[in-house]
Each structure stands twice: as structure tokens, then as C-alpha cells.
Amino acid sequence: MSIFKEIESKPFEYVFLAVSLLISAIxxxxxxxxPHYQRNVVxxxxxxxxxxxxxxxxxxxxxxxxxxxxxxxxxxxxxxVLTSTLL
Amino acid sequence: xxxxxxLFVPHTSNNHRAYLIRPSVIALFISIYLLNQSLxxxxxxxxxxxxxxxxxxTVQKVIDLTNQERLKLGQEPLQYNSVLSDSAIEKAQDxxxxxxxxxxxxxxxxxxxxxxxxxxxxxxxxxxxxxxxYDTDSMVRxxxxxxxxxxxxxxxxxQEIGIGVVNGVLNGVKTTLVVQHFGSPLNGxxxxxxxxxxxxxxxxxxxxxxxxxxxxxxxxxxxxxxxxMFVIIISALAIDGYFTLKNKTHRLAGSAAGHVGFLxxxxxxxxxxxxxxxx
Numbered sequence: 001m002s003i004f005k006e007i008e009s010k011p012f013e014y015v016f017l018a019v020s021l022l023i024s025a026i027x028x029x030x031x032x033x034x035p036h037y038q039r040n041v042v043x044x045x046x047x048x049x050x051x052x053x054x055x056x057x058x059x060x061x062x063x064x065x066x067x068x069x070x071x072x073x074x075x076x077x078x079x080x081v082l083t084s085t086l087l
Numbered sequence: 088x089x090x091x092x093x094l095f096v097p098h099t100s101n102n103h104r105a106y107l108i109r110p111s112v113i114a115l116f117i118s119i120y121l122l123n124q125s126l127x128x129x130x131x132x133x134x135x136x137x138x139x140x141x142x143x144x145t146v147q148k149v150i151d152l153t154n155q156e157r158l159k160l161g162q163e164p165l166q167y168n169s170v171l172s173d174s175a176i177e178k179a180q181d182x183x184x185x186x187x188x189x190x191x192x193x194x195x196x197x198x199x200x201x202x203x204x205x206x207x208x209x210x211x212x213x214x215x216x217x218x219x220x221y222d223t224d225s226m227v228r229x230x231x232x233x234x235x236x237x238x239x240x241x242x243x244x245x246q247e248i249g250i251g252v253v254n255g256v257l258n259g260v261k262t263t264l265v266v267q268h269f270g271s272p273l274n275g276x277x278x279x280x281x282x283x284x285x286x287x288x289x290x291x292x293x294x295x296x297x298x299x300x301x302x303x304x305x306x307x308x309x310x311x312x313x314x315x316m317f318v319i320i321i322s323a324l325a326i327d328g329y330f331t332l333k334n335k336t337h338r339l340a341g342s343a344a345g346h347v348g349f350l351x352x353x354x355x356x357x358x359x360x361x362x363x364x365x366x
Contacts, residue, residue, distance in 0.1 A: 004344075006344045007331065012321055017348060018348060021348060021352040023351075025352055025355065025356060028356050032229070033229055033230075033233035033236070034233065039314060041173050042353075042356075045352070049345070052345065055343070057341075062339055066110075067340065067341055069110055070110045071341055073114055074110075074346055074350070075349070077120075077320075078350060078353040081120060081313035081316065081317070082353050082360075083258075084120075084124055084313075085308055085360050
């Protein structure tokens with residue numbers, strides 16, 4: 001599968017991303033009793049992914065405005081959908 | 088058919104980028120989702136009670152599960168007190184009547200005011216609130232996961248309990264509010280009584296007609312629309328990533344693996360997000 005090839009090319013970056021997202025998921029479940037904390041966890045995960053994307057593309061040498069916009073829109077989509085279901 | 092294919096697969100005709108994962112299309116998804124949210128919110132205003140949360144919570148089960156949790160830690164079980172139950176029911180009715188969801192009412196009424204109003208003189212007292220839960224087990228589990236609510240349930244100073252389980256319409260959405268009132272009588276005399284068999288009070292909005300079970304909850308609509316969008320985008324990202332690497336296409340774009348990972352985690356959290364809130 002091609003996505004795995006992409007991961008193989010920079011394993012440490014992807015391991016770092018996977019660990020960050022996994023920690024966020026654990027914290028989200030841990031704070032299941034408080035939507036306010038859960039929202040903060042989602043914002044934290046979104047911020048971590050955005051920072052990861054900047055570092056990832058900077059190291060790859062293709063950090064362009066269009067790529068930053070792509071990440072921002074995708075992150076915005078994820079954050080809006082998930083936080084809107086937290087009553 | 089060709090058009091659908093190019094929604095997911097990169098090709099010269101779509102400038103080597105699946106249409107569905109372009110930022111402009113993701114922005115369109117965001118707009119559609121927000122529009123859906125606005126329509127759901129409008130529906131709760133225009134036709135209050137059409138959407139809501141059904142519930143099978145009973146007073147007896149709330150008391151049983153609360154006492155089970157206390158017994159696990161060697162605490163004395165709480166005794167049912169009808170005066171505490173009356174104050175809990177009135178608190179729930181007050182929340183429906185004044186459209187709020189909090190320990191203190193917008194008029195500044197505290198939980199202790201409800202207890203005193205019913206003549207319950209206490210040395211210590213506490214309150215737990217819950218709404219939008221379908222079953223008692225998940226509601227008590229949610230209370231036990233919260234440090235402050237857990238403290239109330241397990242507090243050895245409390246001797247009596249009263250439960251209010253009331254159906255009604257809150258902020259345009261049908262739901263069941265559960266109020267747990269804890270206390271210890273000031274005179275030290277603990278009441279021993281059983282909860283009534285008809286354990287759910289029904290409040291209709293300004294009419295005597297009982298509130299019927301709602302068909303669908305606003306949360307279910309949001310979750311469904313969100314999950315469908317996630318499936319479409321994650322599939323498009325995976326298919327696009329596969330063909331891009333297979334054809335060794337060089338293009339300026341974000342990491343497909345990163346995007347899929349991020350969206351997959353959000354997808355799982357969205358899927359697992361529990362119904363019901365506590366306060």
C-alpha cells in the first residue's frame with residue numbers, strides 16, 4: 001500500500017505523529033466527563049498536527065502556502081465536526 | 088461513471104489530484120456541515136420537541152447503581168427519602184421551565200434552596216445532574232468517571248438520597264433530566280421508604296399532552312453527517328495516495344499518510360463520542 005511506503009521514507013516523523021494523535025485520543029476518553037476539557041484536547045491535537053505538517057514539509061523542502069492552506073482546511077474540518085458533537 | 092472515478096482517482100483530467108481532497112472541496116464539506124448544523128438548530132427552535140433523546144432511566148435503578156458503587160468501597164448504602172426526591176423533581180422541572188442546565192438557576196436559585204423549600208433540614212447536602220442519557224448504567228458510569236460527581240456518590244457523610252427523573256423539552260430538544268440529591272438530616276433521623284413505582288415525571292411544554300419518545304437526536308444527525316463526510320474524504324485520500332505513488336507522480340501536496348492518520352483519529356473519537364452529559 002502506497003501510504004505505508006510514504007511512512008517508510010520518514011519513519012520517525014510518522015511515529016512522532018502517531019504517538020501525538022494516540023495521546024490525544026487517550027486524553028479525549030479520559031476527560032469523557034467534561035466536554036470543555038475534551039474540546040481543549042481536540043484543539044491540542046489539531047495544533048500538534050499543524051506543527052508536525054510545517055516541520056514535515058520544511059524538512060522535505062516543499063513548504064508552500066498552498067500546502068499550509070490544505071492542512072489548515074483539513075484540520076478545520078476535523079475540529080468543527082468533532083467539537084460540534086460535544087454538547 | 089468517469090466523473091465519479093475522477094472524484095477519487097488522480098488523472099491528467101483533474102490535474103493529478105482527486106477532486107474530493109482539494110481544499111476547495113473540503114471547504115465545501117465544511118459549509119455543508121455547518122448548514123446542516125444550522126438547520127438542526129433552526130428545527131429545535133421552530134418545532135421544539137421534534138428532535139430529542141429517548142431514555143429508559145428509572146429512579147429505582149439510579150438508586151441501586153449508586154448504592155452498588157458505595158458498597159464496592161465499603162460505604163453504607165443511601166436510604167431513599169421522598170422529600171429529597173420531591174426537591175430533585177422540582178429542580179428538574181425548574182430547569183425545563185426556565186430553559187437552563189446548571190446547579191444554579193438564572194434567577195440565582197441554588198440546589199440548597201430546593202431542599203429548604205421542601206423542608207429538608209440538612210447537615211450536609213449535594214447534587215449531581217445528568218441529561219441526554221439513554222440508560223442508567225452509562226449515566227452512573229459517567230458520574231463515576233468524574234472526580235467531583237464520584238465524590239458525591241461515595242461521600243460517607245451522606246445518608247439519604249432523592250432522585251428526580253423528568254422528561255421534557257430543554258432548549259427545543261426532548262430529553263430526560265436526572266437530578267440526584269444527597270443529604271444527611273440535621274436531626275440525625277434517617278427516613279426509610281421505597282421509591283414510587285411510577286418513577287418518571289413527564290413535563291410537556293404548556294400542554295397536558297404527554298411527551299412522546301423522539302425519533303432522532305440532534306447528536307445522531309451531526310454524527311451521521313460527519314461520519315459520512317469522513318468516510319468519503321478518508322477513502323479519497325487513500326485511493327489518491329495509492330495512485331500517486333503507483334504512478335510516481337510528483338506534485339505539491341500534503342502528506343496523504345498524515346491526513347489519513349489525523350482524520351482516522353477524529354473519525355474514531357466521533358464514533359465513540361458518548362451520548363449524555365453530566366454536571
